[in-house]
Amino acid sequence: MLVAKALARLLEGAGYDVELRSDGEAAVQALGSAAFDVVISDIRLPTISGVQLLEMIRAYDLDIPVILITGLPSVETAIAAVELGALQYLTKPIQKEVLLQAVGRAANLHAMARAKRDALRLLGEGAVPGDRAGLAASLERALDSMWPAFQPIVDREGTLVAYEALLRSREPSLPHPGAVLSAAETLERTADVGERMRAVTAESFANAKPGTLLFINLHPLDLLDPRLADPKAPLSKLAERVVLEVTERSTLDEIKDVQSRIRDLRSLGFRIAIDDLGAGYAGLTSFALLEPDIVKLDMTLIRGVDTSDVKQRIVGSMAALSKEMGMRVVAEGIETAGERRAVSLLGCEWLQGYLFAKPGPAFPEVARG
DSSP: OHHHHHHHHHHHHTTOOOOOOSSHHHHHHHHHHSOOSOEEEESSOSSSOHHHHHHHHHTTOSSOOEEEEESSOOHHHHHHHHHTTOSEEEESSOOHHHHHHHHHHHHHHHHHHHHHHHHHHHTTOOOOOOSHHHHHHHHHHHHHTOEEEEEEEEETTOOEEEEEEEEEOOOTTSOSHHHHHHHHHHTTOHHHHHHHHHHHHHHHHTTSOTTOEEEEEEOGGGGGOTTTTOTTSTTGGGGGGEEEEEETTSOOTTOTTHHHHHHHHHHHTOEEEEEEETSSOOSSHHHHHHOOSEEEEOHHHHTTGGGOHHHHHHHHHHHHHHHHTTOEEEEOOOOSHHHHHHHHHTTOOEEOSTTTOOOBSSOOOOOOO
């Protein structure tokens, strides 16, 4: 406590307001009842360690900077501190200039974090965690609140043939599917997101109109997850009605034994689709490895196709080649009657887009367009 009092005097002399607590548990209680700009803690505390204190702080406050100090530095505690988002790790004895510089920097960064969060809220983007522990906590909340939005897929006459399930979450710090997937990739937890999405989708789709197909997206890394091909998994029980979409926007180069994994999925009854065709990786790799039953043309090709000769040639060529190889063609992103007419004339059999319905809870009604 003597060292803490000495540091407090230095900081008060520099114009800071300082509150002292004798142990980690008292510090946590203080943090729960008041707002602080910076936390300074010794690694060694009477009740809990400084790293444990940091972990508890990160459970509910993702931004507050934490400076840890120690007289006995170790690689293990330094690594743990960095992983939990400690801003700085200082070794005793601490020079006055070093302490003031560290605290000043921490206070400025905290102010910037608050400003960024205010900007995100103003723009309606939610808030994004700034450290790994915070990101993990946000992802857990996203998994707990995950639900599927369904968008209809229709034939040329406008009759419902399928729904695509789209990932949604009620976690405000990960405000859109891309943020959830980015967090999962950072934390190496894409398989957990995929497994959860398949489970909640299977539960909702059990009430869909009989005979309707279900399209659901796969992250390429989902192909490595043994739970995907588990016959007892919720989605596997609906496999005869399920089309698994693998995007062309991601490479399959890191996935070993793709063809054997696809055979296992097909043996359960799943069909395979290539999503985002025309917007992803060029070449024949995805077609050769996946041998898809269905291809979905990316919306960037469909937008304005009725007024673009170039897009019409590309869409017509892709549709003709796909049908020649025995694949059904879906046009995504249709928003106007002109686009609908064009893709139908160019050979697209199934259609999807806001013209028919926006994604929503189970199950949106189809507009005739």
